[in-house]
Amino acid sequence: MKLSGWGRYSPVDCRVLTPRAEAELAGYLQGEDPVIARGNGRAYGDPALNEAATISMRRLDRMISFDPATGVLVAQAGVLLADVISSVLPQGWFPLVTPGTRFVTLGGMAASDVHGKNHHVHGSFRASVLWLDLVEADGQTRRVSPEATPELFDQTLGGMGLTGLITRLAIQLTRVESGWIRQETIAAPNLKAAINAFEDNAGATYSVAWIDCLARGADLGRSLVMLGEHACLEDLPRTRRRRPFATGRKALRKVPFLFPGFVLNRWTVRAFNRLYYWKGRKATSELVDWESYFYPLDSILEWNRIYGRRGFVQFQCVFPLARSEAGLTQLLQQISEAGEGSFLAVLKRFGPQESAFSFPMEGYTLALDFPARPRSIALLKRLFPIVRDHGGRFYLAKDALLDAEMFFETDGRAPDFATMRTETGRKDVFSSRQSRRLGI
Amino acid sequence: MQLAARNTAGLADIKTDLELRYGVQVTTCELDVLQTGALEAFIDSLPELPITVVCAVGTMNDQEDNEQSLEAATLDMRSNFEAPALLLGLFANRFEARGRGTIVGISSVAGDRGRASNYVYGAAKAGFSAFLSGLRNRLASSDVHVLTVKPGFVATKMTEGLDLPEKLTAQPEELGEAIFTAVRKRRNVIYCRRIWWLIMLIIRSIPEGIFKKMSI
Numbered sequence: 001m002k003l004s005g006w007g008r009y010s011p012v013d014c015r016v017l018t019p020r021a022e023a024e025l026a027g028y029l030q031g032e033d034p035v036i037a038r039g040n041g042r043a044y045g046d047p048a049l050n051e052a053a054t055i056s057m058r059r060l061d062r063m064i065s066f067d068p069a070t071g072v073l074v075a076q077a078g079v080l081l082a083d084v085i086s087s088v089l090p091q092g093w094f095p096l097v098t099p100g101t102r103f104v105t106l107g108g109m110a111a112s113d114v115h116g117k118n119h120h121v122h123g124s125f126r127a128s129v130l131w132l133d134l135v136e137a138d139g140q141t142r143r144v145s146p147e148a149t150p151e152l153f154d155q156t157l158g159g160m161g162l163t164g165l166i167t168r169l170a171i172q173l174t175r176v177e178s179g180w181i182r183q184e185t186i187a188a189p190n191l192k193a194a195i196n197a198f199e200d201n202a203g204a205t206y207s208v209a210w211i212d213c214l215a216r217g218a219d220l221g222r223s224l225v226m227l228g229e230h231a232c233l234e235d236l237p238r239t240r241r242r243r244p245f246a247t248g249r250k251a252l253r254k255v256p257f258l259f260p261g262f263v264l265n266r267w268t269v270r271a272f273n274r275l276y277y278w279k280g281r282k283a284t285s286e287l288v289d290w291e292s293y294f295y296p297l298d299s300i301l302e303w304n305r306i307y308g309r310r311g312f313v314q315f316q317c318v319f320p321l322a323r324s325e326a327g328l329t330q331l332l333q334q335i336s337e338a339g340e341g342s343f344l345a346v347l348k349r350f351g352p353q354e355s356a357f358s359f360p361m362e363g364y365t366l367a368l369d370f371p372a373r374p375r376s377i378a379l380l381k382r383l384f385p386i387v388r389d390h391g392g393r394f395y396l397a398k399d400a401l402l403d404a405e406m407f408f409e410t411d412g413r414a415p416d417f418a419t420m421r422t423e424t425g426r427k428d429v430f431s432s433r434q435s436r437r438l439g440i
Numbered sequence: 441m442q443l444a445a446r447n448t449a450g451l452a453d454i455k456t457d458l459e460l461r462y463g464v465q466v467t468t469c470e471l472d473v474l475q476t477g478a479l480e481a482f483i484d485s486l487p488e489l490p491i492t493v494v495c496a497v498g499t500m501n502d503q504e505d506n507e508q509s510l511e512a513a514t515l516d517m518r519s520n521f522e523a524p525a526l527l528l529g530l531f532a533n534r535f536e537a538r539g540r541g542t543i544v545g546i547s548s549v550a551g552d553r554g555r556a557s558n559y560v561y562g563a564a565k566a567g568f569s570a571f572l573s574g575l576r577n578r579l580a581s582s583d584v585h586v587l588t589v590k591p592g593f594v595a596t597k598m599t600e601g602l603d604l605p606e607k608l609t610a611q612p613e614e615l616g617e618a619i620f621t622a623v624r625k626r627r628n629v630i631y632c633r634r635i636w637w638l639i640m641l642i643i644r645s646i647p648e649g650i651f652k653k654m655s656i
């Protein structure tokens with residue numbers, strides 16, 4: 001079956017196995033071929049692809065228990081975050097950490113150790129994981145937790161499926177009083193102002209900036225910085241207080257056909273950017289429903305098709321705090337000079353995090369996407385050394401293009417991770433197109 | 441919600457899952473539809489006569505086995521036609537007496553025309569479709585609604601390992617939603633994905649003299 005990541009870039013034929021009971025998993029590990037787990041395929045590149053055996057975890061998707069008093073959910077790894085939210089939100093609970101789409105599996109969230117707009121306050125997804133069950137290379141299932149098995153926990157959260165198959169997880173949810181978010185928007189005329197806005201608002205629960213990658217010169221890095229807080233009952237208009245979780249169901253629309261690639265040329269992106277910027281400048285403070293706030297793209301199913309047949313590639317890096325401004329400035333200069341527009345460009349401040357293989361570190365992260373045409377790919381490859389030279393690194397859940405050399409140069413943890421994989425025999429059993437490309 | 445299956449090992453997990461997701465109460469019971477003598481007792485033993493009954497039972501053997509082994513062919517015929525039809529027939533009588541209810545039978549596009557590649561399964565589904573159509577005709581004047589569901593390809597255990605064309609293959613959730621909408625709108629027959637309606641229209645309209653020489 002032809003499979004690709006969410007970017008639809010460079011699909012390959014994979015043998016897909018779809019277990020419907022956890023007991024089937026051990027059997028898959030006995031063959032000659034290495035395997036890799038696949039969640040809902042929302043990683044952009046190839047971490048969930050393996051020609052010989054890709055194990056779809058989507059049908060291991062039972063919720064096992066939920067305690068509405070403590071907010072602890074136990075569920076199989078294939079459960080979608082979207083389903084978690086629709087089950088628990090009416091009872092006043094919400095995920096502590098969520099990525100920008102809710103169509104991800106809990107297993108995929110753990111394997112990428114995803115971050116949300118609140119990383120600077122709550123950290124990455126691992127902060128909410130109480131334990132998880134992992135099928136290891138020997139076919140045995142082990143319970144992995146930060147207390148009992150700190151090392152394996154650290155390697156598995158962010159380990160991109162390379163330590164084993166996650167079958168179930170216990171996660172701690174966070175209390176909310178409503179399904180609404182109080183959003184405040186700050187227009188920042190350039191990068192320095194955007195960074196200042198983040199630093200001045202370090203206490204905001206959620207913060208993220210939409211950045212205009214095509215702005216140049218004095219406007220370089222102009223952004224809309226968006227802050228958010230879960231609205232409490234008093235924040236809601238009276239009419240909404242009786243049913244604070246009823247935010248209305250949005251119709252999900254599909255992109256009906258593959259847009260021709262030229263629709264997203266630099267002119268349309270520039271126009272879009274201008275419009276968004278001027279519209280946003282007027283906005284100040286407003287109440288936004290949770291779907292529009294956290295998952296603006298989810299209302300258009302299969303929006304990844306707007307990039308046409310060749311697909312698209314993502315780029316996400318993080319710079320250490322001290323070198324963020326310099327690194328970001330150079331990146332943005334390259335991008336705006338090339339005039340290659342990114343439909344989505346997002347800037348975010350990370351709080352401190354030190355882990356075996358997870359992406360976040362304290363500093364600033366920038367995420368961009370580009371149509372997968374040769375010009376854009378050439379540009380991306382020019383961006384890599386800028387990240388390296390400023391002590392930054394790349395997010396593997398977004399990567400499709402790094403080579404092993406650049407990867408090892410940017411991630412000082414790679415040799416240890418690779419050695420661990422070889423010594424434990426995990427490398428022979430769990431492997432993806434990405435892990436082979438990166439030499440880990 | 442009441443769940444019945446012959447394999448009860450998995451039912452407890454499904455029950456918990458449904459209760460957590462939808463806040464509904466779920467009961468479970470064991471049912472092997474091939475034990476047709478026990479079907480009446482099964483219905484009587486239910487905590488409550490349901491408002492809607494959905495039958496998703498089916499088996500699909502290798503066509504070659506079905507050609508060579510009477511046992512295999514019998515199993516497909518009984519599991520796809522005889523047993524589901526008898527079961528839904530019993531529900532129909534009770535729904536009619538009560539004066540309302542909805543009956544959903546999952547048949548297949550394979551029942552729309554017999555093809556060399558799976559005509560034993562297809563014939564059983566054809567019988568099931570005809571049975572549901574007759575039931576609907578009989579109950580049209582009562583308030584009992586009969587829905588025939590004709591899936592094309594669905595990515596389930598039944599089709600595991602087959603190389604199905606992506607555009608023609610529904611995910612089980614998609615079929616679930618299509619059935620839910622069709623029940624609400626009181627539709628008679630649905631195809632899922634909808635394109636299968638057109639495909640089967642074309643396949644049905646090919647003259648037999650040509651059709652018999654084709655391999656599709």
Ligand SMILES: Cc1cc2nc3c(=O)[nH]c(=O)nc-3n(C[C@H](O)[C@H](O)[C@H](O)COP(=O)(O)OP(=O)(O)OC[C@H]3O[C@@H](n4cnc5c(N)ncnc54)[C@H](O)[C@@H]3O)c2cc1C
Nearest residue numbers: 039040041042043099100105107108111114115160161166
């Ligand atoms: C629109 C959009 C917005 C996004 N926003 C963010 C964001 O804000 N922050 C962020 O951090 N990420 C973000 N992402 C990336 C996404 O959250 C991650 O790629 C996530 O891992 C996808 O989960 P999935 O279930 O689709 O996993 P897949 O894409 O299928 O797999 C991703 C990785 O997880 C592994 N994996 C999956 N399931 C298991 C399992 N059961 N056991 C072991 N390993 C497993 C795979 O092997 C693979 O390495 C975004 C993606 C999209 C499409």
Ligand SMILES: NC(=O)c1ccc[n+]([C@@H]2O[C@H](COP(=O)([O-])OP(=O)(O)OC[C@H]3O[C@@H](n4cnc5c(N)ncnc54)[C@H](OP(=O)(O)O)[C@@H]3O)[C@@H](O)[C@H]2O)c1
Nearest residue numbers: 446447472473474496497498548591592593594596597598
């Ligand atoms: N998948 C497709 O492409 C497709 C296409 C068209 C139509 N359909 C129809 O869709 C329906 C659902 O099938 P599916 O695709 O979901 O496949 P499935 O997972 O194999 O479901 C069939 C179910 O029928 C049950 N069953 C079989 N014999 C039974 C018996 N004697 N008593 C009780 N239960 C019995 C099976 O139980 P066990 O789990 O115990 O085996 C299984 O749960 C079937 O009628 C099938 O013919 C499927």
